[in-house]
Amino acid sequence: MTRTRTLLLAASLLAGSPALAESTLTIATVNNGDMVVMQKLSSAFEKAHPDIKLRWVVLEENVLRQRVTTDIATRAGQFDVLTIGNYEVPIWARQNWLEPMDGLPADYDAGDILKTVREGVSRDGKLYALPFYGESAMTYYRKDLFDKAGLTMPAAPTYDEIKSFAAKLTDKASQTYGLCLRGKPGWGENMAYVTTLVDTFGGQWFGEGWKTTIDTPEWKNALTYYTDVLKNYGPPGATSNGFNENLALFASGRCAIWIDSTVAAGLLYDPKQSQVADKVAFAPMPTGSFKGGPTWLWSWNLGIPASSKQKDAAKTFVAWATSKAYVEMVAKENGWVAVPPGTRESTYKSPDYQKAAPFAGFVLKAIDSANPNGQTRNPRPYTGAQFVAIPEFQGIGTQVGQTVAATLTGQQTIDAALKAAQSATERTMRQAGYPK
Amino acid sequence: MVKQSLPKRIGIAVLGWGAAFVLFFPLLWMLLTSLKSEPEAVNPSLTFTPTLQSYGEVLARADYLSFALNSVIISVGGTVLALALAIPAAYVMAFHPTKRTRSTLLWMLSTKMLPSVGVLVPIYLLFRTLGLLDTRFGLIVVYTLMNLPIVVWMLFTFFKEVPHDILEAGRMDGARTGAEVWHLLLPLTLPGVASTGLLSLILCWNEAFWSLNLTSSAAAPLTAFIASFSSPQGLFFAKLSAASTVAVAPILVFGWLSQRQLVRGLTFGAVK
Numbered sequence: 001m002t003r004t005r006t007l008l009l010a011a012s013l014l015a016g017s018p019a020l021a022e023s024t025l026t027i028a029t030v031n032n033g034d035m036v037v038m039q040k041l042s043s044a045f046e047k048a049h050p051d052i053k054l055r056w057v058v059l060e061e062n063v064l065r066q067r068v069t070t071d072i073a074t075r076a077g078q079f080d081v082l083t084i085g086n087y088e089v090p091i092w093a094r095q096n097w098l099e100p101m102d103g104l105p106a107d108y109d110a111g112d113i114l115k116t117v118r119e120g121v122s123r124d125g126k127l128y129a130l131p132f133y134g135e136s137a138m139t140y141y142r143k144d145l146f147d148k149a150g151l152t153m154p155a156a157p158t159y160d161e162i163k164s165f166a167a168k169l170t171d172k173a174s175q176t177y178g179l180c181l182r183g184k185p186g187w188g189e190n191m192a193y194v195t196t197l198v199d200t201f202g203g204q205w206f207g208e209g210w211k212t213t214i215d216t217p218e219w220k221n222a223l224t225y226y227t228d229v230l231k232n233y234g235p236p237g238a239t240s241n242g243f244n245e246n247l248a249l250f251a252s253g254r255c256a257i258w259i260d261s262t263v264a265a266g267l268l269y270d271p272k273q274s275q276v277a278d279k280v281a282f283a284p285m286p287t288g289s290f291k292g293g294p295t296w297l298w299s300w301n302l303g304i305p306a307s308s309k310q311k312d313a314a315k316t317f318v319a320w321a322t323s324k325a326y327v328e329m330v331a332k333e334n335g336w337v338a339v340p341p342g343t344r345e346s347t348y349k350s351p352d353y354q355k356a357a358p359f360a361g362f363v364l365k366a367i368d369s370a371n372p373n374g375q376t377r378n379p380r381p382y383t384g385a386q387f388v389a390i391p392e393f394q395g396i397g398t399q400v401g402q403t404v405a406a407t408l409t410g411q412q413t414i415d416a417a418l419k420a421a422q423s424a425t426e427r428t429m430r431q432a433g434y435p436k
Numbered sequence: 437m438v439k440q441s442l443p444k445r446i447g448i449a450v451l452g453w454g455a456a457f458v459l460f461f462p463l464l465w466m467l468l469t470s471l472k473s474e475p476e477a478v479n480p481s482l483t484f485t486p487t488l489q490s491y492g493e494v495l496a497r498a499d500y501l502s503f504a505l506n507s508v509i510i511s512v513g514g515t516v517l518a519l520a521l522a523i524p525a526a527y528v529m530a531f532h533p534t535k536r537t538r539s540t541l542l543w544m545l546s547t548k549m550l551p552s553v554g555v556l557v558p559i560y561l562l563f564r565t566l567g568l569l570d571t572r573f574g575l576i577v578v579y580t581l582m583n584l585p586i587v588v589w590m591l592f593t594f595f596k597e598v599p600h601d602i603l604e605a606g607r608m609d610g611a612r613t614g615a616e617v618w619h620l621l622l623p624l625t626l627p628g629v630a631s632t633g634l635l636s637l638i639l640c641w642n643e644a645f646w647s648l649n650l651t652s653s654a655a656a657p658l659t660a661f662i663a664s665f666s667s668p669q670g671l672f673f674a675k676l677s678a679a680s681t682v683a684v685a686p687i688l689v690f691g692w693l694s695q696r697q698l699v700r701g702l703t704f705g706a707v708k
Contacts, residue, residue, distance in 0.1 A: 026652055026653060028652070030667065030668055031664055031665055031666060031667040031668075031670075031672065032667055032668060032669045032670055033667075033669070033670050036497065039497075055652075055653040055654075056653065057652040057653050057656070057660075057664075058498075058663075058664035058665075059648070059660075059663060059664060060663050060664075060666040061666075061668040063648055063663060066649075067648075067649065067652075070556070070557070070560055070649070074557070074560055074561055074564055075564075076560070076564040076569060078569055078570060078652050079652070188668075243668070243669060244667070244668075244669070244670065244671060244672070245478065247670075247671065248475060248478035248479075248671055249478075251475050251671075252475050252478070252479065261669070263669055267670065267671075273474060273475060273671065274475070275475065
């Protein structure tokens with residue numbers, strides 16, 4: 001008898017997946033600060049919508065991408081809300097993988113979403129995801145070190161000026177490095193930065209007719225600059241530094257200048273995470289010979305996969321998490337400096353936000369000027385600011401990123417690297433059938 | 437046993453401790469990192485003020501117990517099922533071999549040579565159709581199949597050590613096959629069976645590929661719990677280390693308690 005009962009108990013434990021109520025939403029997200037806040041505050045949503053329960057799946061960024069693509073491609077319907085970047089949104093929308101975001105509540109005010117961010121998640125004038133937070137890039141620098149050396153950061157720095165500052169501020173004996181930049185290979189790591197650098201040096205990934213334009217003087221100038229400054233004034237082992245590593249270096253006082261995503265501003269200003277909270281200042285991204293660039297635009301968005309079985313409930317949640325009311329709620333709970341940046345004009349108009357986040361104006365200007373539809377010296381067939389919005393770019397970007405990293409470690413000369421990158425990219429593009 | 441000279445004994449001791457330290461070092465580093473604050477965690481320095489802050493945040497963010505319960509159920513379930521299938525299989529192969537036994541054993545092992553990701557899409561589709569995605573039962577099935585070749589092989593080698601005469605004596609006294617296995621074979625090879633079970637348990641506990649791909653929330657084990665603390669934007673080393681520490685702690689303690697059994701089982705047969 002007891003044995004039967006034990007077996008029954010075991011069987012019920014094994015069968016363990018509980019029957020899902022009609023309105024349990026599974027939300028796939030990444031472990032970024034703003035998403036953690038959303039998860040925490042979501043109990044307010046559940047209280048306001050007693051018929052909708054939320055389940056969170058927090059995954060590493062690349063695992064999330066892989067899981068979600070498998071799920072959508074096989075129409076398994078495991079997820080109802082996805083966290084995706086503006087790189088994926090247009091590509092997935094084209095494949096009909098995402099539910100269009102129409103029929104939003106009247107007070108949602110989609111017109112309040114920053115224009116460039118809104119365009120980044122639209123296709124044919126329709127929204128396919130709603131932006132949760134957005135970012136551009138800017139220059140962070142240490143005011144105290146600049147003052148001590150008698151230097152002043154100009155209102156619109158150039159890359160030549162940055163180089164001379166970096167040279168003067170590097171003090172390897174005290175482990176202070178003039179300039180920190182991304183060096184870790186990856187399409188979303190070093191190549192995000194290198195793409196903007198090439199852009200402002202007058203280069204681009206592809207020319208008209210999808211002609212690969214990597215083995216060009218513009219790329220060579222950009223990479224020469226990049227390897228030169230990082231080797232001479234950068235931290236040791238730069239090829240293992242991505243966003244997070246540089247953030248840690250700057251926050252612990254090792255970098256005098258750092259050029260990276262605007263999302264770092266909130267973290268560097270937080271005295272709990274940063275030892276330089278009272279010493280950090282900022283400037284726009286430096287420019288090179290082409291003054292129309294560089295541009296950087298990234299947003300994390302909430303989308304609904306076409307395979308979801310509870311699209312209406314999912315839409316209710318997505319609209320809630322990206323609404324003005326949500327921004328105000330975060331402000332009330334965690335303070336204005338913690339609100340998700342880079343999505344709504346109303347956030348930037350708020351005097352409270354301007355007071356709490358002195359970097360707000362820079363971020364807004366950088367995002368506003370980051371035209372995702374084309375801002376290179378020569379015409380181009382693709383969209384995307386610090387990436388190329390085609391499915392092949394993940395592979396291409398990561399491969400070229402590894403070649404670029406090899407020039408930093410000295411394993412490869414710049415000429416050889418560009419040649420290799422050019423031919424590998426040409427091959428991939430030919431196999432993918434471009435020009436389409 | 438020949439008594440070894442003192443220098444030789446010291447040499448062996450140093451080598452043993454050295455190897456143990458190298459093997460243990462990643463765990464030690466993880467533990468140290470988990471006690472640092474986030475900005476300190478990036479720095480390899482050993483001077484820091486220990487804090488339990490990361491543990492607090494990790495346990496507040498996610499429901500550790502539900503992940504741990506899933507891990508326990510899935511690992512134990514997978515191990516019990518694998519043993520239940522492998523004991524009869526290994527018995528037959530060890531005591532009633534045919535001319536194909538050897539190639540069957542090799543074929544079983546060859547299934548381990550295919551990279552898991554190669555069968556991800558077929559399994560995913562199968563699971564979707566059968567409604568096994570994000571269920572504990574689904575993972576138990578996958579883990580059972582994943583470990584079955586190793587479990588059968590280990591049991592087979594342990595069973596091979598048992599003299600046929602003993603089982604034959606049992607048969608003379610009227611024991612049927614079931615009783616023969618239950619009352620004679622298993623008690624004789626208990627250390628071996630136990631260590632096989634322990635190994636399977638540890639493999640299940642640590643498996644990450646399938647658990648990350650086939651579960652989302654209801655059946656997610658501790659590997660998914662760890663993975664959720666990596667962040668594309670923001671410092672996470674300390675929190676990730678804290679999450680890993682609390683995730684490996686149960687199996688570490690378990691392994692430590694069953695250490696004698698494990699070592700005895702693994703060297704079983706060699707020193708009889």
